[in-house]
Amino acid sequence: LSAVLQRGWAESTLALYSSALKRFSDFCDKENVPILARLPASEYLLCVYAASFAGIFARSSVQNLLSAVRAWHIVEGAHWHGGVRLVYVLNGLDSFAPASSKRPARVPVTxxxxxxxxxxxxxxxxxxxxxxxxxxxxxxxxxxxxxxxxxxxxxxxxxxxxxxxxxxxxxxxxxxxxxxxxxxxxxxxxxxxxxxxxxxxxxxxxxxxxxxxxxxxxxxxxxxxxxxxxxxxxxxxxxxxxxxxxxxxxxxxxxxxxxxxxxxxxxxxxxxxxxxxxxxxxxxxxxxxxxxxxxxx
Missing domain, CATH: 1.10.443.10 (Intergrase catalytic core)
Known part of the structure; x- marks a missing residue:
């Protein structure tokens, strides 16, 4: 079942999710989050994790990191607790986005x-x-x-x-x-x-x-x-x-x-x-x- 589920994502996406999950695991280790509290992750944990990137990453980057955690929950059959509160935390990240995260529009081939x-x-x-x-x-x-x-x-x-x-x-x-x-x-x-x-x-x-x-x-x-x-x-x-x-x-x-x-x-x-x-x-x-x-x- 797990092998079939993982085919639901592109190979390139899974490769990115692998490093993103390690980042989540490292965060939990640093904050002494018990193993059993990581899956399923409470909305509070998800919000704290997202907020930890304020001033470091743009909202879109944080959303990608959370997408990896959500995919992990899906594969493991765990309930996803991300809700309204998490949405507002993500909205708040826009106010802290570093200038370096705002890339100029890509120049098209002409x-x-x-x-x-x-x-x-x-x-x-x-x-x-x-x-x-x-x-x-x-x-x-x-x-x-x-x-x-x-x-x-x-x-x-x-x-x-x-x-x-x-x-x-x-x-x-x-x-x-x-x-x-x-x-x-x-x-x-x-x-x-x-x-x-x-x-x-x-x-x-x-x-x-x-x-x-x-x-x-x-x-x-x-x-x-x-x-x-x-x-x-x-x-x-x-x-x-x-x-x-x-x-x-x-x-x-x-x-x-x-x-x-x-x-x-x-x-x-x-x-x-x-x-x-x-x-x-x-x-x-x-x-x-x-x-x-x-x-x-």
Whole structure:
């Protein structure tokens, strides 16, 4: 039962929760909280724990720490006592949030930055064409890199990232293609699909994909974003390698380093500023709320 329950969270989330639970355990040890009083934790204990971060962490960080403790309670079948009082403690943390916890808005990838990749990547190099294809797809489909790329160059989870067979053949005269995602952050193993459409200009994902597939000739069962090494072996594009190549080009041109999420918010921003109706952008980007509207800048 415990093993099945733990599959209810993403692996990356569980990894973060592990360190967060150790922080809770260390706090209880320091405050001499008896073992039996930690599970289930009383609301008073939860409030004191949250309040201990006043002036140190922002509210969102403390909420993440508490989410780990709550997940532990769920797995162990213990009642969660977090209630109204805890909500007010969290509200109060906003008044103590350190200036360092308030990060500036992340800078999105722009169309001009995609054009720069096109200009400076080699359109005949297997690795570079794979990077360009991934960049244009991630941008125009408003995708998360974790939904597209493997964590390893030599292994992958077929249930987590798209394979070559998940990219449908062109379905319109303009070459639009449907890409199936076997796993997404919001729908998890139910997966989802995106429509990749032709774009005017050099950063067209349809052309980039066609060039990538013609140079890297990827078997159906392998990740869509794979590339041939100098020995003609297939290697899987990772987020680290992908962002490293992109940032090497952008930083050399004077841009600050970008994060993977910059592609998703960049595509969203570009579509909104181009006049695409917000409800269409929301559907295209598979946004589960209206939070994407904050990128309308």
């Amino acid at each position: 169309r001009a930055m995609l054009d720069m990749l096109y200009d400076r990547l080699s359109l005949s190099d297997p690795f570079d064409v794979c990077v360009l294809a991934c960049a244009t797809v991630a941008f125009w489909s408003q995708s998360r890199l974790g939904e597209l790329l493997s964590h390893s160059r030599v292994s992958f989870h077929a249930t987590k990232i798209p394979r070559r067979l998940d990219l449908a053949n062109p379905s319109t005269t303009n070459g639009s293609r449907v890409l199936r995602y076997p796993w997404t952050k919001t729908k998890r193993s139910k997966g989802d699909t995106v429509l990749i459409t032709r774009q005017i200009g050099r950063c067209d994902p349809i052309s980039a994909l066609a060039n990538h597939l013609s140079i890297n000739y990827i078997p159906d069962e392998y990740p869509l974003f794979s590339y041939r090494t100098t020995s003609s072996q297939l290697s899987f594009l990772t987020k680290s390698d992908f962002m490293g190549r992109c940032n090497a080009i952008w930083c050399a041109a004077g841009f600050p380093p970008s994060s993977g999420h910059a592609f998703r918010i960049g595509g969203t921003t570009e579509l909104l500023l181009s006049g695409v109706p917000p409800d269409v952008v929301k559907t295209m980007g598979r946004w589960s709320s209206d939070s994407f509207l904050r990128y309308w800048r």
